[in-house]
Amino acid sequence: MIARELMTRDPVSISPQASVLEAAETMLRHRISGLPVVDSSGALVGMVTGSDLMRRAEIATGLRRSGFSEFQAGEERLAADYVRAHGKRVQHVMTGAPFVVPESASLEAIVDIMDRHNVKRVPVVDGRKLVGIVSRTDLLRALVEAVRHAPSESCGDREIKQRLLSIYTLESWAPLANIDVSVKDGNVEITGTISSEAQRAALIAAAESIPGVNCVTDKLVKTQISSARSPF
Incomplete structure (x- = not known):
């Protein structure tokens, strides 16, 4: 536009x-x-x-x-x-x-x-x-x-996980080495450790942005240790 x-x-x-x-x-x-x-x-x-x-x-x-x-x-x-x-x-x-x-x-x-x-x-x-x-x-x-005019689509569980991990890979705030994602019937579960509430909110927002996601279960634990990103 x-x-x-x-x-x-x-x-x-x-x-x-x-x-x-x-x-x-x-x-x-x-x-x-x-x-x-x-x-x-x-x-x-x-x-x-x-x-x-x-x-x-x-x-x-x-x-x-x-x-x-x-x-x-x-x-x-x-x-x-x-x-x-x-x-x-x-x-x-x-x-x-x-x-x-x-x-x-x-x-x-x-x-x-x-x-x-x-x-x-x-x-x-x-x-x-x-x-x-x-x-x-x-x-x-x-x-x-x-x-209102966004194209309607719905991803399957496998594609939801792939898209979400792609987002996390691109974003420097995502603690890739410390989290895990599972998806079943459109329900996303995120587990692992984070270093801030801002990280928690961003991880959840990314999941909710993917079409086909029904809900996001937050099982993240906040720690005082700095989050690390996987070098791979």
């Missing part, structure tokens, strides 16, 4: 000359927490989000610094803080140069941007022109569609 297939087309946007009040009202009206900022030619120039409007003089939440903190921030940062709290136009509070993707961007690339830069939405552009936006809500829709 790529951005073109997932994005919301013609997203609600706002002008950099619009007021902060208009931006807040627009977000409330459309029940969204962020807006692309576009100029008169349709080019993307920034993003304004609810977090950009948290530190405002109108609600007495402007960032206050004192003493060493004020000295450390420096005049440029202090001036920027003042503008963010008191500026009346979107251009004063928006985040410029947002992270963007082309229509051909993969879903993986979009999620990487969201995860790495802690953003909730990524604008999609054609050159500089805004053509869409991918939000976390769009990702949830993609997840639902993927699960």
Whole structure:
């Protein structure tokens, strides 16, 4: 899946000359927490989000610094803080140069941007022109569609075990040398030792992900000894 297939087309946007009040009202009206900022030619120039409007003089939440903190921030940062709290136009509070993707961007690339830069939405552009936006809500829709339309299949006991051992072989967290897997009538039993509860959860999740598995019986024992992987 790529951005073109997932994005919301013609997203609600706002002008950099619009007021902060208009931006807040627009977000409330459309029940969204962020807006692309576009100029008169349709080019993307920034993003304004609810977090950009948290530190405002109108609600007495402007960032206050004192003493060493004020000295450390420096005049440029202090001036920027003042503008963010008191500026009346979107251009004063928006985040410029947002992270963007082309229509051909993969879903993986979009999620990487969201995860790495802690953003909730990524604008999609054609050159500089805004053509869409991918939000976390769009990702949830993609997840639902993927699960609902996944091909139905059911593996037999032998294939279940082969698939599960293949997963464990590929994953560095799996303590291959310390565990054993048996499968009967679609019921998976995992025995052995682990060094963390995270390992337990991952071993079980891997088993549950295989079509044809009815249930997973956990007979794993947590120890303080580091788990080892088989060298073979």
